[in-house]
Amino acid sequence: MPELSPRRERILRHIVQEYVALAQPVASDLIARKYEAELSPATVRNEMAALEEAGLIAQPHTSAGRVPTDRGYRHLVELLMQEERDLAPAERRALRSQFTQLSSQGADGMHLAALLLSRTLHSAAVATPPSSTNTRVRRLELVPLEDDLVLVTLLLQSGAVRQVVHRADQVLSREDLTRLSNELSDKLADKTAGQVRRAVRTLSAEARPFANAAVRLLQQAQEQAFAAVSLEGLAQLLAQPEFAQSQKLRPILEVLEQQPMLARFLAESLATPGVQVIIGAENRLEQMREASLVLTRYGSDEDVWGVLGVLGPTRLAYWRALPMVRFMAELMDLVDNRAGP
Helix, strand or coil: CCCCCHHHHHHHHHHHHHHHHHCCCECHHHHHHHCCCCCCHHHHHHHHHHHHHCCCEECCCCCCCEEECHHHHHHHHHHHHHHCCCCCHHHHHHHHHHHHHHHHCCCCHHHHHHHHHHHHHCCEEEECCCEECCCCEEEEEEEECCCCEEEEEEEECCCCEEEEEEECCCCCCHHHHHHHHHHHHHHHCCCCHHHHHHHHHHCCCCCHHHHHHHHHHHHHHHHHHCCCCEEECHHHHHCCHHHHCHHHHHHHHHHHHCHHHHHHHHHHCCCCCCCEEEEHHHCCCHHHCCEEEEEEEEEEECCEEEEEEEEEECCCCHHHHHHHHHHHHHHHHHHHHHHCC
16 A cells, blocks of 8 residues: 555545545545645645556546546555444444344344445445355265265265265275275365365376265355345445446346355455455456445354445445444344344
């Protein structure tokens, strides 16, 4: 993150604030008149030129004003995360009251959290149910059925069990299958689907087809864990001026319409706990690179958690979204703890 003088930091904040509010390029005379009365428009222009040279703002082709770049948004977000601003006490009380009241009336907490985020931030919001992320092999067991059919049983570290009937290339005895079960369990224990796929070449030729079957079972387990997403406020997303051009919106909608892909993308974006902000080109999925997300985990178990957050254009009110997402996750954790043993 480039070092900025206090004045340039202020001006960058003003530009982002104005652009988020109006979706129009921001002129130097507006900044001077509205925020920096002690500075002349010429001085503000010079400071904006320095911000542009640093790659934090840019000039659209048809405008004399400037707009924030992804890098400019990232600079601001890093500052906001250091500040760790919280919601005002009155807003916290109001949101807690709404959440508690609607939850007591039977509203699903996950959908309710997404709905409140969407309404409060005037943005799209997403939530996934808590799911086990521990999709790793504990043991693989092979049991003969009849002729060349073998029952492949995959035991996961989470305790879940997955099974499939596999047709072997040849009839294998119970002793052969016990030997292969031990080989597979020794070599594949504690591995994910991707790690199992890479480990296949280290196995004997007889064991490899069963390892490939295990990969498919692991992938199915992951798909089922990421099967449901609550999406609220899609109309808010469609109304954003950035998405008036369908070529920018269509790739995002393609992801939103495929719930397993969306849920997996959300979970993979949260490699670590805490609020994460993904801005534009930082997105792993190319289809999402016109969007920004503010996401966090919720759930009291480090291996079983859901995702909660907001989705919008890069022109997002990050200073509102960060504390709001953090607080709604706190409310979800309270509900999770009360529902627990």
